[in-house]
Amino acid sequence: MGASPWIVSDELWERVEPLLPRKERRFRYPVRRPLPDREVLCGILYVLHPGIQWEHLPQELGFGSGMTCWRRLRDWNEAGVWQRLHEVLLAELNAAARLDWCRCVVDSSHVRALKGGRETGPSPVDRGRPGSKHHLITDGHGTPLALILTGGNRNDITQLLPLLDAVPPVKSRSGRPRRKPQVVLADRGYDHDCYREQIRARKILPVIARRGTPHGSGLGVYRWVVERTFAWLHGFRRLRIRWERRADIHEALLKLACCLITLRQISSWC
Incomplete structure (x- = not known):
């Protein structure tokens, strides 16, 4: 059986991780560590694939709360992560003469x-x-x-x-x-x-x-x-x-989906 579609694969993570904005050191609550980005991305993919509401994201899977994933998606979109990731993936296809x-x-x-x-x-x-x-x-x-x-x-x-x-x-x-x-x-x-x-x-x-x-x-x-x-x-x-009232959140999910489709194109010829 294949892996669940919301699990962040190594080939996806090695392309996403360098693009994520660096986190500032927390001084107010130093004991509370932020949830790792890879686990949060799993939570975002869990919402994207089955289409559940953010508040229904099962925390027992270790993805954190739906609001945590929503905020991280918003911040990453504002930082241009999904647009840059898409350009990186398109460049890989173009270098292999697959565009x-x-x-x-x-x-x-x-x-x-x-x-x-x-x-x-x-x-x-x-x-x-x-x-x-x-x-x-x-x-x-x-x-x-x-x-x-x-x-x-x-x-x-x-x-x-x-x-x-x-x-x-x-x-x-x-x-x-x-x-x-x-x-x-x-x-x-x-x-x-x-x-x-x-x-x-x-x-x-x-x-x-x-x-x-x-x-x-x-x-x-x-x-x-x-x-x-x-x-x-x-x-x-x-x-x-x-479902999103905010257009930027819906656009972020659209851009992420385009990245995943482009990654599939890369995986199909590798």
């Missing part, structure tokens, strides 16, 4: 936001209930490159250029870091000539389906990878519904 820069794919997915909060809005696909959108860009293999959280009523086309801008500069063994694909693929929701011109101005070829044209354009042969990545992303049950 497909020939094309990138963009799409979005809607989730309910039961508690409201920032980056929510009345969803046109859910009878006006509060919701959020996950806007995602992947490489040609489905590896997540960047993700943006918006309200559920935000049009997909408005996030096309921000997604391209959100792709980090990815290092390689030689030469300059790369962050720009040759082609970007999108469905009919991104059909707008004004945006096509702006993408071409960035020296990227837009391949976007036209509204009103019959299905069967052939783009699905390449675009299916982003749908698969959404399935991987929402395989983390905590992300199927947005």
Whole structure:
């Protein structure tokens, strides 16, 4: 039997530990030692995978309280740990020539936001209930490159250029870091000539389906990878519904999930 998905593996920990902020020495309560970061990360993964509430985190497993894990997740996100970890993992894939820069794919997915909060809005696909959108860009293999959280009523086309801008500069063994694909693929929701011109101005070829044209354009042969990545992303049950009122906490969990998916891509070819 495989290890539980919330157990922090050695390959994950050796990449995360150098990125964690150093702790200041405690003078007020010197006897009380803070919970080790690795155990707290296990608690965060325990919430992310089964999707339980923070207050229901079982302390008998040694993860600490849900509030401890919540605070540590908040602090690490503010310190940019998950963004830097994602860039480190992408650099590993790129150095091994496992990132497909020939094309990138963009799409979005809607989730309910039961508690409201920032980056929510009345969803046109859910009878006006509060919701959020996950806007995602992947490489040609489905590896997540960047993700943006918006309200559920935000049009997909408005996030096309921000997604391209959100792709980090990815290092390689030689030469300059790369962050720009040759082609970007999108469905009919991104059909707008004004945006096509702006993408071409960035020296990227837009391949976007036209509204009103019959299905069967052939783009699905390449675009299916982003749908698969959404399935991987929402395989983390905590992300199927947005429970966090604070947008930064939900974004932190999204970034962590992208890191875990990217790590799986590395493990699949090692």
